[in-house]
Amino acid sequence: MEKMEITLNINDKSREVTVHPNETLLDVLREKLDMIGAKESCGEGVCGSCTVQMDGKPVRSCLTLAVEARGAKIKTVEGLADGEELSDLQQSFIDHGAVQCGFCTPGMLMSADALLNENHNPDEKAIRKALAGNICRCTGYAKIVQAVAHAAEPGDHCSDCKS
Amino acid sequence: MLLPRFDYSQPQNLEAALDLLNAHREDAKILAGGTDLLVRMKKGLIRPKRLISLKSLKELSYIKKEHDCIRMGAGTSLADIISSDLVRKKARALFQACEKVGAVTIQHHRGTIGGNILQDNRCHHYNQSDFHRSGRQACHKDGGKICYARENADRCNSTCQSDGATALMALGAKLVLASKENERTVDLDQFYTADGIKPHAMEAHELLKEIIVPLNNAQSDYQRLAYRSAIDYPIACAGVQLKPSENQKDQIEDARIVVGAMGRAPLFLAQAAAFLKDKSIHDEAAFQKAADACMDSAATFAVHNVGSTLEYRCEMVSPMVFRALKEASQALENAID
Numbered sequence: 001m002e003k004m005e006i007t008l009n010i011n012d013k014s015r016e017v018t019v020h021p022n023e024t025l026l027d028v029l030r031e032k033l034d035m036i037g038a039k040e041s042c043g044e045g046v047c048g049s050c051t052v053q054m055d056g057k058p059v060r061s062c063l064t065l066a067v068e069a070r071g072a073k074i075k076t077v078e079g080l081a082d083g084e085e086l087s088d089l090q091q092s093f094i095d096h097g098a099v100q101c102g103f104c105t106p107g108m109l110m111s112a113d114a115l116l117n118e119n120h121n122p123d124e125k126a127i128r129k130a131l132a133g134n135i136c137r138c139t140g141y142a143k144i145v146q147a148v149a150h151a152a153e154p155g156d157h158c159s160d161c162k163s
Numbered sequence: 164m165l166l167p168r169f170d171y172s173q174p175q176n177l178e179a180a181l182d183l184l185n186a187h188r189e190d191a192k193i194l195a196g197g198t199d200l201l202v203r204m205k206k207g208l209i210r211p212k213r214l215i216s217l218k219s220l221k222e223l224s225y226i227k228k229e230h231d232c233i234r235m236g237a238g239t240s241l242a243d244i245i246s247s248d249l250v251r252k253k254a255r256a257l258f259q260a261c262e263k264v265g266a267v268t269i270q271h272h273r274g275t276i277g278g279n280i281l282q283d284n285r286c287h288h289y290n291q292s293d294f295h296r297s298g299r300q301a302c303h304k305d306g307g308k309i310c311y312a313r314e315n316a317d318r319c320n321s322t323c324q325s326d327g328a329t330a331l332m333a334l335g336a337k338l339v340l341a342s343k344e345n346e347r348t349v350d351l352d353q354f355y356t357a358d359g360i361k362p363h364a365m366e367a368h369e370l371l372k373e374i375i376v377p378l379n380n381a382q383s384d385y386q387r388l389a390y391r392s393a394i395d396y397p398i399a400c401a402g403v404q405l406k407p408s409e410n411q412k413d414q415i416e417d418a419r420i421v422v423g424a425m426g427r428a429p430l431f432l433a434q435a436a437a438f439l440k441d442k443s444i445h446d447e448a449a450f451q452k453a454a455d456a457c458m459d460s461a462a463t464f465a466v467h468n469v470g471s472t473l474e475y476r477c478e479m480v481s482p483m484v485f486r487a488l489k490e491a492s493q494a495l496e497n498a499i500d
């Protein structure tokens with residue numbers, strides 16, 4: 001099995017890494033690039049905790065080889081905040097209590113971010129559909145859906161919204 | 164979960180891919196989206212020495228209309244199929260099936276239609292980790308001589324749970340298989356081996372190039388049952404196609420019924436479908452009779468090896484077929500108006 005020198009474009013930065021073909025994008029992010037936002041839970045495509053975006057589309061990084069991610073614009077949860085400043089979506093997760101243990105959160109954020117970039121004003125059904133492949137073991141789905149709805153459009157549609 | 168070791172090639176065109184496949188044969192596997200293959204590799208169910216990636220083969224990703232058919236490249240993503248107006252209007256069952264595959268984040272952007280058809284059969288005794296399987300005797304599909312799903316079975320009865328294959332068979336689709344020396348076209352309903360160990364009648368050096376869906380005035384529909392609709396494979400599903408008679412538009416001239424997730428391949432149930440010939444598109448009693456006949460036929464193939472209990476899956480075949488027939492006949496009626 002040959003080693004390969006590859007360049008990945010992650011959060012608009014070019015990163016050079018040496019990988020084996022059998023390393024997944026998730027392995028490389030976490031083990032080689034110290035980007036531990038994306039989480040491994042099931043490792044087999046079921047749970048969504050490893051979700052990142054490739055060219056704006058949410059994908060499972062546990063089922064994507066790192067070598068196959070060459071040429072794509074990869075966005076991870078680390079790419080959401082601007083320095084210390086959280087994105088509206090991240091802040092909304094905090095404000096709405098959408099984070100419990102937090103293990104599913106990076107994946108939820110990446111699926112939700114991809115949705116909001118395509119659809120600025122999704123209804124609840126669209127939000128639920130976009131998040132359908134992300135499992136929250138703490139089962140805080142209602143708050144998560146509210147947090148996404150609020151990030152799209154702050155306002156009174158969200159029952160316990162403080163703003 | 165770590166992947167076993169393998170060499171990786173990323174051919175730049177179809178010819179190079181076919182050369183590689185020809186050279187490595189059984190040692191190689193095609194990598195499309197990887198959402199089926201990589202899971203099986205992680206579990207140690209297969210250990211190909213080389214993966215040949217379709218990533219650079221943009222020539223395998225297209226949806227084209229011709230006068231009598233739709234042609235789709237095997238590498239077309241499920242997302243592209245779902246967003247195609249042509250597929251939605253002219254091959255509705257395929258649209259419905261692809262839309263229901265797993266969740267948006269899992270398959271739709273990475274998963275391809277070719278990989279969907281060619282995904283391996285499944286069985287809850289077999290699709291388990293190395294560790295789980297190491298604690299007991301190997302079954303037929305794992306290289307052993309027994310079956311956990313059916314007592315004394317002389318062969319593997321793993322289940323084909325492909326949504327796409329069931330819908331495409333109902334639509335009368337054909338597959339174009341290419342190899343270095345040859346290209347051949349097969350009807351999807353003739354593509355299965357009746358052996359769950361190697362369900363597809365395809366050689367190791369062949370590549371699925373194209374899927375052809377015939378165009379006609381028929382209407383189709385696809386219905387499926389899964390536990391969590393967003394992530395789970397179907398545990399019973401049905402694809403149907405109803406063709407109206409030329410001179411009496413509310414009469415069925417020909418029907419195709421395919422039941423999926425109940426056997427080693429999607430089940431093409433010609434007898435139950437033949438019963439609908441010359442029936443009115445409003446004859447719900449006839450739909451029910453055909454649906455019940457499908458349930459009886461499917462029950463003889465299915466074994467208890469995916470999702471729910473066998474009894475529940477068998478019972479749900481009838482409502483799946485009935486609903487699909489009703490929806491397709493409704494579409495025929497709408498076409499008359």
Ligand SMILES: Cc1cc2nc3c(=O)[nH]c(=O)nc-3n(C[C@H](O)[C@H](O)[C@H](O)COP(=O)(O)OP(=O)(O)OC[C@H]3O[C@@H](n4cnc5c(N)ncnc54)[C@H](O)[C@@H]3O)c2cc1C
Pocket residue numbers: 044045046192193194195196197198199200201202237238241263264265266269270273274275276277278279280281282283324325326327369370371372394395396397
């Ligand atoms: C959590 C989860 C849920 C899922 N749910 C569903 C579901 O509900 N319904 C469903 O149908 N599927 C489901 N799948 C299976 C799979 O994701 C999809 O079927 C997907 O469309 C497979 O496409 P792929 O391109 O990723 O296939 P790959 O994994 O790349 O390939 C699958 C197989 O086909 C071969 N292959 C692929 N393309 C070619 C080609 N052109 N020529 C020759 N061989 C080829 C590969 O070698 C491999 O053996 C699920 C998977 C996961 C992980």
Ligand code: SF4
Pocket residue numbers: 285286287288289302303304305309310311312313318319320321359468
């Ligand atoms: S049907 Fe039997 S032989 Fe086939 S995978 Fe399941 S247990 Fe193994």
Ligand code: FES
Pocket residue numbers: 039040041042043044045046047048049050051060061062063
């Ligand atoms: S870790 Fe990738 S989907 Fe669960």
Ligand code: FES
Pocket residue numbers: 098099100101102103104105135136137138139140
């Ligand atoms: S917050 Fe714990 S898994 Fe979702």
